[in-house]
Amino acid sequence: MTRSRSRRANDAWESLLTAHASLMKRFAAEPIWGELTMREYDVLYTLSKHDGPVRLFELGRGVLLSQPALSRLVERLVERGLVERAADPEDGRGVRLALTAAGRERQRAVGGRHAVDVARAVTTALTEEEMRQLEAIGRKLAAQGVAVPTERNRQEAVL
Amino acid sequence: MTRSRSRRANDAWESLLTAHASLMKRFAAEPIWGELTMREYDVLYTLSKHDGPVRLFELGRGVLLSQPALSRLVERLVERGLVERAADPEDGRGVRLALTAAGRERQRAVGGRHAVDVARAVTTALTEEEMRQLEAIGRKLAAQGVAVPTERNRQEAVL
DNA sequence: TTGCAGTAGATGCAAACGCATGGACTTCAA
DNA sequence: TTGAAGTCCATGCGTTTGCATCTACTGCAA
Secondary structure, eight states, X not given: OOHHHHHHHHHHHHHHHHHHHHHHHHHHHSTTOTTOOHHXXXXXXXXXXXXXXXXXXXXXXXXSSOHHHHHHHHHHHHHTTSEEEEEOTTOTTOEEEEEOHHHHHHHHHXXXXXXXXXXXXXXXXXXXXXXXXXXXXXXXXXXXXTSOOOGGGGSOOOO | OOHHHHHHHHHHHHHHHHHHHHHHHHHHTSTXXXXXXXXXXXXXXXXXXXXSOEEHHHHHHHSSSOHHHHHHHXXXXXXXXSEEEEEOTTOTTOEEEEEOXXXXXXXXXXXXXXXXXXXXXXXXXXXXXXXXHHHHHHHHHHHHHTSOOOGGGGSOOOO
């Protein structure tokens, strides 16, 4: 890999990181979240995208959270009556998660307000063409993210 | 704002979020971090980009972390000899942060390995042109993120 | 069939986080 | 000049997180 190509890749990634942090802070500061944290909303939103039940480890793919932390976050949502958790009849190890009626209603209410803020921020910053580009680029990067780690990654870290 | 334009903005943002989560998980799983967490590395990297001392609140702009959490993260890095913290002679409230020699060395070592992983992931997923597009798009979005909140945001949240 | 490696999710525990608040300093208007 | 409001960072405290580990179950090979 050439030096300039590698450099451009790192610049692009840093740009994405900066945009992410900057906008996340902005959205988090909006007074739309009610009793939910953004992470909790993220889980409700992910559940809302699926019609059928979702496994915990499937949820984990989209959420930047360790498996134990996600397990307990879901437990709190269950206790609050927003999520239903049931044993999976097809796999005795797993659980099936789904929104309750209250959870779906809450997701819709918060999601509607959040979507307005997202639209305002993004449409102000980008042209229609750039939005299309970002969507395509994000899709490609996400596909890369789930790739199998190379063998080198199995080695112990060098301090 | 038209419905389709708003919709496209939200799709683009979700795409960015997915890419971010997916790649962050991938990078976090790499065995390159030594004794550092990614957040700690992020702070060291930000400090390395500035030649002069950096104020704590400046650091906070780029890091997705509350002010108290950042204050304590920096404190831990100081205790570990990676960061120097001194009173700001021009503003008695503030502190001036800078990498120590050890901190700079550590950032370079980890950063070099991380840059390889970033380059591999990004160049595999994107063309040269897409990298340029992403960099430009991220820059525009980040500029939007620091915009002053609208007056509406000052109101109390509706539950 | 049995045994063993692999996977899904839960739990103990120490570390880290966010919210609220406090103390010290700056800024600006009266 | 002074005092009130704003800014910067630190700290108390309850909550959440990550790491390591555990249990329970699956899947596959002998």
